[in-house]
Amino acid sequence: MENGAARTAQAVIVAIDGPSGTGKSSTSKAVAAKLGLSYLDTGAQYRAITWWMVSNDIDITDPSAIAAVAGKPEIVSGTDPAEPTITVDGTDVAGPIRTQEVTSKVSAVSAVPEVRARITELQRALAASAPAGIVVEGRDIGTTVLPDADLKIFLTASPEARAARRSGELKGADINATREALVKRDAADSSRKTSPLAKADDAVEVDTSDLTLQQVIECVVTLVEEKRAAA
Numbered sequence: 001m002e003n004g005a006a007r008t009a010q011a012v013i014v015a016i017d018g019p020s021g022t023g024k025s026s027t028s029k030a031v032a033a034k035l036g037l038s039y040l041d042t043g044a045q046y047r048a049i050t051w052w053m054v055s056n057d058i059d060i061t062d063p064s065a066i067a068a069v070a071g072k073p074e075i076v077s078g079t080d081p082a083e084p085t086i087t088v089d090g091t092d093v094a095g096p097i098r099t100q101e102v103t104s105k106v107s108a109v110s111a112v113p114e115v116r117a118r119i120t121e122l123q124r125a126l127a128a129s130a131p132a133g134i135v136v137e138g139r140d141i142g143t144t145v146l147p148d149a150d151l152k153i154f155l156t157a158s159p160e161a162r163a164a165r166r167s168g169e170l171k172g173a174d175i176n177a178t179r180e181a182l183v184k185r186d187a188a189d190s191s192r193k194t195s196p197l198a199k200a201d202d203a204v205e206v207d208t209s210d211l212t213l214q215q216v217i218e219c220v221v222t223l224v225e226e227k228r229a230a231a
């Protein structure tokens with residue numbers, strides 16, 4: 001990968017992929033904060049473009065309608081792990097992108113190749129300009145967005161563990177319904193044609209089902225430090 005002018009010699013690129021509820025966001029944010037790296041939640045970008053499509057009454061069952069307007073919204077991500085931000089055309093959408101409506105529609109919108117091309121370009125630009133390096137989390141970071149990342153992690157966990165974590169966040173949510181929705185979204189994200197959710201051949205797989213968040217963070221920090229020491 002080409003380093004941007006602002007990069008230091010030790011800039012490190014970490015890709016963290018995996019299905020929903022495996023701990024990508026919590027782990028990535030903590031690892032980035034601990035190591036002084038930038039942080040990018042790529043799921044938030046796909047949620048943001050989905051929010052814009054819904055807000056503008058675009059028919060999300062029609063991929064050509066989505067493709068026709070995919071270049072319109074301006075999506076800006078703030079990459080400080082202590083305070084990640086996301087705006088669409090200058091509006092803070094951190095709250096609205098987490099609604100059930102956006103969650104249920106994001107897989108359809110993010111399967112459209114024109115959407116992926118647009119968002120991938122933003123992701124690569126942010127990674128290239130991060131001064132000390134960046135932790136980027138998503139579904140296709142190690143396989144497609146940053147195939148030359150210094151370290152690739154693929155987080156997994158049982159559907160039961162993931163549903164329990166998610167329904168803990170969504171107060172009062174039924175655990176079986178949460179599990180079903182997760183499994184359905186994973187299937188859609190894994191089976192789409194353009195850069196599906198997948199483990200890169202050279203990614204380190206970490207099953208987080210029986211690990212605490214702290215243990216996962218420590219594991220990833222150690223892997224980054226080992227990479228840096230070997231460089």
Ligand SMILES: Nc1ncnc2c1ncn2[C@@H]1O[C@H](COP(=O)(O)OP(=O)(O)O)[C@@H](O)[C@H]1O
Pocket residue numbers: 018019020021022023024025026027165166169208211212213214216
């Ligand atoms: N190893 C873990 N053990 C228990 N809870 C966890 C673990 N990792 C993450 N969590 C919790 O699970 C929820 C989902 O984690 P998150 O990082 O948002 O996952 P993802 O980004 O993969 O969807 C959060 O409430 C988080 O605190």
Ligand SMILES: Nc1ccn([C@H]2C[C@H](O)[C@@H](COP(=O)(O)OP(=O)(O)O)O2)c(=O)n1
Pocket residue numbers: 019020021025042043044046047106107110111137138139140141185189
């Ligand atoms: N690199 C990425 C990241 C997310 N997506 C899509 C597919 C995911 O279901 C949605 C939402 O991702 P997000 O990471 O916010 O999902 P959860 O935190 O797991 O609920 O975005 C993607 O297609 N590619």
